[in-house]
Amino acid sequence: MAGGSPSGASLVARTVAVLRAFDPGHRRLSLTDIAARAGLPAPTTLRIVRQLVDAQALTRRDDGTYVIGRFLWDVGLLAPVNTGLREVAAPYLQDLHAATRATVHLATRDGDAALYLDRLVGHASVPVVSRVGGRLPLHATGVGKVLLAHAPDDVRTHVLTHLSRHTAYTVMSPGTLERQLADIRRVGFATTTEEMTLGACSVGVPIRVRGRRLGEGSDAEVIAAIGIVVGSLRRDKSRLVSALHVAAQGISRELVTRGLTAGDG
Incomplete structure (x- = not known):
């Protein structure tokens, strides 16, 4: 949201957009790939991805790519x-x-x-x-x-x-x-x-x-x-x-x- 803090709804929408970047044909994604597929700026994507990694919703692999994490598996x-x-x-x-x-x-x-x-x-x-x-x-x-x-x-x-x-x-x-x-x-x-x-x-x-x-x-x-x-x-x-x-x-x-x-x- 320009000129202020993003609303809760927009935060949720952006987070969902990051998660929806992953699908059966895109199970491992780089940060650049996630940003492109989610349609978000790289800094915004990085911030959301870090929070999702902290929550175990995403996992960062040794090669720097990201996969769906254990928390989402448990929910799944x-x-x-x-x-x-x-x-x-x-x-x-x-x-x-x-x-x-x-x-x-x-x-x-x-x-x-x-x-x-x-x-x-x-x-x-x-x-x-x-x-x-x-x-x-x-x-x-x-x-x-x-x-x-x-x-x-x-x-x-x-x-x-x-x-x-x-x-x-x-x-x-x-x-x-x-x-x-x-x-x-x-x-x-x-x-x-x-x-x-x-x-x-x-x-x-x-x-x-x-x-x-x-x-x-x-x-x-x-x-x-x-x-x-x-x-x-x-x-x-x-x-x-x-x-x-x-x-x-x-x-x-x-x-x-x-x-x-x-x-x-």
Whole structure:
């Protein structure tokens, strides 16, 4: 507001404009990019961005770019889409947990990370580093590889060129990982062997929703993944994959039956 302090309404509008600069095609933005996309002067953008970083609504990365922060993720968990997904998935996760006595996960993709919406801890002493609301790399986890296999091309390209090592068994070859992702799309599940944490193996499958429901605009869009973490996959992989597919199909059917869409309560 020229000649005086900006009104509360204009402050909110400017802050919303900064946040709306981020979208699925613009997950990482420089300060210059944010200012341009928000239509705001650079000094104003810098002031708002600093306040949002302080509030954990934005996170500044080592390369100087900004991404949506943890606070907005926590708030986002309250949104109808995520709440509905968690509520629908909960009994299926509980059944998987009871049948396998292993740690089970529900995750969605946020940029180049797997965001964990739910977790039930297994009975065996298998090391697990996930937590509800936490992020783990897409390329080193079972649910993450599923989500990466079905991610847009630009996301896959970014991940393949920014692979991080977590154990001696983490896949660090882009070519090898690309072949794994193609196999995942073909066979319908992903596995990892001590790629995120030593002593932990995982298997994950996609949750797909058809039609104009969650995943609007795609005939069968992968909106999430469920997975199981165990000490070894040598004996039980087929059984675990079958159990996961049954659960994923049940979740998908119920999401459509309930008519959950972005914005439904």
